Amino acid sequence: xxxxxxxxxxxxxxxxxEALNSLDIISTDDSHYHILSDLKSYKVKVVETDFQxxxxxxxxxxxxxxxxxxxxxxQMVDKMGMFATKSKQINEVTAPMPGLIIDIMASIGQEVSxxxxxxxxxxMKMENIITSPGQGVIKQLVVQIDDAVEKGQLLIxxx
Numbered sequence: 001x002x003x004x005x006x007x008x009x010x011x012x013x014x015x016x017x018e019a020l021n022s023l024d025i026i027s028t029d030d031s032h033y034h035i036l037s038d039l040k041s042y043k044v045k046v047v048e049t050d051f052q053x054x055x056x057x058x059x060x061x062x063x064x065x066x067x068x069x070x071x072x073x074x075q076m077v078d079k080m081g082m083f084a085t086k087s088k089q090i091n092e093v094t095a096p097m098p099g100l101i102i103d104i105m106a107s108i109g110q111e112v113s114x115x116x117x118x119x120x121x122x123x124m125k126m127e128n129i130i131t132s133p134g135q136g137v138i139k140q141l142v143v144q145i146d147d148a149v150e151k152g153q154l155l156i157x158x159x
Contacts (some may be wrong), residue, residue, distance in 0.1 A: 005070040090134035093156040095149040099123030104145060106156060110138045118156055121149070130155065 004015045024036035035042040047064070048057040054069045070078065103120035106112065112132040121128045136158030143155050 003072070005075060007068045007070070008065055090132065090136050090158055092154055092158060093118060093130065093132065095121060095151055095153045095155055096128070096130070097121070097123045098150050099128070099148075101143050101145055101147045101149060101155075102127065104141060104143070106138050106141065108138050108141060112136060112138060112158070119143070132158075 003017070004020070006013045006015050026034045028034055031046040033044040033046075035044055043061055045059040046056065047059055050056070054071070054074070056067050056069070058065045058067065099121040100123075101119060102122045104118075105120070106116075106118040112118065113135045114132060116132040117129050118132055119130050121130055138156060139159040140157040141155075142157060143149060143153075149155065
């Protein structure tokens with residue numbers, strides 16, 4: 001697995017170190033290159049680089065391309081499933097403190113994601129906006145405006 005995987009516009013190619021080393025590349029300045037490959041000439045301009053995320057935007061003979069690069073370590077980590085991310089699925093929203101419900105911004109059937117404002121809880125002379133801690137769909141609003149709630153009480157049920 002000593003090869004690089006290059007993804008260009010959704011299509012993935014394998015690039016060996018030998019193939020990379022066989023390219024005839026000449027730098028014409030900091031962001032421009034001239035490449036000869038299989039008796040073809042290419043003018044390449046590096047438009048943007050994101051080394052942390054291993055992404056690069058190029059113009060090859062005036063045509064834009066967006067690439068992502070996976071080195072052997074990235075491929076191994078991906079194979080182990082460590083790049084797999086899942087959105088946190090939540091089933092309920094509870095009161096973080098005792099207080100009074102003064103506004104409800106969510107509605108039944110609404111899709112919510114992390115950070116979506118759901119309701120306003122007044123506690124200790126402060127208005128606290130309660131937001132969704134993950135994603136889900138609002139199944140039931142357990143409380144109404146002017147309801148007094150206790151810490152840990154169920155406010156909203158999600159599916």
